[in-house]
Amino acid sequence: MIVIWTFVLSFVLCAIGGLLVIFERWTPRNPAVGKWLVRGVIVSMVGAVVGFGVKQFPGDSGNVTGPIGAEAAPATPASPRVAEPPEPAPTDTAATPTPAPALPVTPPVTPDVPPDSGPPAEVADWATATLGPRPTLAEIDAHPYPTCVEDMQAAADTALPEDSAACVRALDRYHLKYVLGYYTRKQPYAVQLDLQEQRMRAAGAGGDAAPRYAYVVAEIARLNGAEWDRVQALDQRLRGDRTACARRGCRPAA
Incomplete structure (x- = not known):
């Protein structure tokens, strides 16, 4: 029991430390410790969101994986295996033609979408309603x-401490509004992408869904x-x- 509570207390302290690093309330002396704490918090947040998504969609097959905090490449759908035709019984080859081998089924071709282009016209409404912003x-x-x-580096020794403090605040505002803002928008969008990819792949991803x-x-x-x-x-x-x-x-x- 003591071991269990020790692990729980360690996890809570690591989570608090990671949040303090993210919101720039505390800077560890060793940068590697800060990176480790931040990644732990992001992985925990993604795990919580993914677990909630799995409970909301109990019919989906497979496990949901998210790309936040841990830069994992998306799973590529495996090509369906095509059964080879059975060997024909020994007959007169002159009278019986040799059956042609079955053609392999290829998965849908992924189009080359530029990084900043919006969804194609045929899926624009669906993407906005299903995937979100x-x-x-x-x-x-x-x-x-x-x-x-x-500016501070150019001023060298003539820079004032007040200028350094003002620059720190400017960097904090930029980080909070744009970098953390991007992370906040990406997290739910990435979860929806993974859920839709697994759902459509399980259904075959053919026809109108291609x-x-x-x-x-x-x-x-x-x-x-x-x-x-x-980013x-x-x-x-x-x-x-x-x-x-x-x-x-x-x-x-x-």
């Missing part, structure tokens, strides 16, 4: 990175590809600059 990098692209870091299935697969690839790498790089840059401004007046580490 589509997360993009439009807001991040429309708002440039805070310039106070470069364009929808192709769009869902393309969206999963978009969210976990170069776009996700870009992660921006997140790391913000955290590094904030640490430099809070400790060294925005000067880079020696």
